[in-house]
Amino acid sequence: MRTAFDxxxxxxxxxxxxxxxxxxxWAEAYERxxxxxxxxLAGIAVAIEHIGSTAIPGLPAKPILDVAVGLPPGCDPAEVDEPLVALGFVYRGSDESxxxxxxxxEPRVRVVNLHVVEHEGRTWREYVAFRDALRADPEARDAYAVLKQDLAERFPADRASYIAGKDAFVARVLAGG
Structure with missing residues (x-):
């Protein structure tokens, strides 16, 4: 796996x-x-998508690939554990979505965040809708870039605050505004 994400x-x-x-x-690394x-994940995942800022041409980003893995409704997310660990992934946690x-x-240098979610569930739809909205709307993409830069300058060592600072913008885009 190292060569695929390098x-x-x-x-x-x-x-x-x-x-x-x-x-x-970034897109080339995802495609590899x-x-x-x-x-x-054959027989487990029904879809895999490049999401997040590295999936949006022209958008500055933390250089970490975000990948969504869509599982069929009712599938136990633990089914992906063994095959992902075999590829070098490390389990980072779960929440309701x-x-x-x-x-x-290398230790503590993240290259990929892989999000295992229900395919076509709310989280999946939001990931894809937000990515697609920014791909389609250069003004929204550029406004997001300005916000991200401001947050990165304010929170250079606080990723949780950086992420939380984007929530209202993401919600507005998902609401169509």
Whole structure:
């Protein structure tokens, strides 16, 4: 798996907020990894999507790939544990809407956040809708870039506050505004 996600522009030390200019190698790294993920999750996942800022051309981002893995309704998310661990992913936790795994190029340098969710469930729909809205609307994408830069400057070592600071914007975009 290391070769699939390797890209000189991917990876951020855990907890840090470091934005990089948009880079086409992010999408290329996802495309290289996709067949490996599909193979490992065959018969379990029904869809895999590149989500988050690295999936939006022209948007600065923390250089960490966010990937959504959609499971059929009623599927136990634990079914992905063994195949993902075999690829080098580490279980990061679960909440009511998702189970998260991370892949690191070296200890504490995150390259991939993998979000296991119900396919076509609320979280899946929000991930895809937000990504697609920013891909389709350069003004919204650029406003999001300004917000992200402001938050990164205010919270360079506080990823939780950086993420929370984006919530209202994300909600507005998802509401169509």
């Amino acid at each position: 890209a000189t522009t991917l990876g951020v030390r855990r907890g840090a907020v470091e934005l990089m200019p948009a880079d086409p190698t 990894a996709l067949p490996l993920l599909r193979g490992a 998702r189970t998260t795994y991370g892949w690191e190029s």
